[in-house]
Amino acid sequence: MKSRFRSWTDVQIFLxxxxxxxxxxxxxxxxxxxxxxxxRIDVLEHEVGLVLFDRGNRGFRPTEAARTLLPLAEALEAAAKSFAAAAEALTRPRPIRITAVFTNFSPAVTQIFSEFTASHPAVRFEFLPTARPLDLLGGEVDIALRITRRQPEPALICRRISTARFTLFGAPSYAAKHGLPVSPDDLAGHVFVTYAPDDMPSIYHDWLAARITPGQIILAFSEYGLLEAAIRAGQGLGIMNLKLAETDESAGRLIRCFPPPDEMSAAHLMLISPEAHRRAEVREFTKFFAPRYAALFK
Structure with missing residues (x-):
């Protein structure tokens, strides 16, 4: 008899x-x-043309045919469970992956995320704090908060947040001992700490290195947070983002040496991969986040 087996439910019952x-x-x-x-056992036996169980007072005893089919039935069961798990994963929202330098994830920025998740509890985030530019088009990340002087890839969705401005800062302890330069041409006689990450160029290190002698750079850091700590400690002068230095400057813990040179200015952008932007939760988040984030930099 030709087998007419076609029901996964009957395999579940068989098992x-x-x-x-x-x-x-x-x-x-x-x-x-x-x-x-x-x-259903009777139907299954009829469909496959086999006796699968010997009936008796002590219940149903598997036949040799049933024992032969058992591994295949278990394979079907495993495949069905895998199918169900994969389908569930596809219906569950993926986390929104966001990258920025560590200092971007300040308490004020974190508060924006908290406000969004309060009204969208199903949305999850994955944060990748790094200065290295991750590949949005290649799928490494969904959203990037970047300060850059380069034009972004045309395929990326771009929201301009602000113009980031930088200049040289020093601590009061440094100023008390050595004074402070009053212009980019007044750097002789001073020592500097700089941000020089190993795996990417730093236009601010290059700007400084072009105007001083190598011996004037006493420390170079691959982590921006270490640079800030060294400047605050008075170990040397260093270039900082005006917005990130704002609190310390207002409190008198840092002193701005001179107005931010135009050539140090850079675009502060929110970049979104096109694939991520097709997801409803990403569009909803960017609509919520972008104006609130931009307001922090006014």
Missing amino acids: AVFREGSTLAASRKIGMAQPTVAR
Whole structure:
């Protein structure tokens, strides 16, 4: 007889009867009426043209045919579970992956994320704090907050946040001992700390290095936070973002040496990958986040 097997449900029932040893125990296990379990076993045997169980007073005993089919039935069961898990994962929102330098994830910025998640509890975020430019088009990240002098890839969705301005800062302790330069041409006699990451260019290190001798740079850091700490400690003068230095400057912990040179200005951008922007939760987040984030830099 040609097999006409076509029901995954009957395989589930077959496995339950095989494992439990009777249609009554199987019915309790899978939540199905015992007569229905017995009938479906009969149907399955008819469809495959095999006797799968010997019926007796002690229940259903698997035949040799049933034992032969058991590994295949278990493989179907595993495949069905994998299918269900994959389908569930596809319906569950992926995290929105955001990259920026560590200092961008300030308490004020974190508060914006908290406000969004309060009204969108199903949306999750994955933060990648790094100065290295991750590949948006290649799928490394969904959103990037970047300060850059380069034109972004035309395919990226771009929101301009502000113009980032930089200049030289020093601590009061440094100023008390050495004074402060009053212009980019007044750097002789001073020592500097600089930000020079290993895996990417730094236009601000290059700007400084072009105007002083190598011996005037006493420390170079690959982490921006270490640079800021060194400047605050009075170890040397260093270039900082005006916005990031704002609190320390207002409190008198840092002193601005001279107005920000135009050639140090850079665009502060929010970049979104086109693929991520097709997701409704990403569009909803960027609509919420961008104006609130930009307001912090006015």
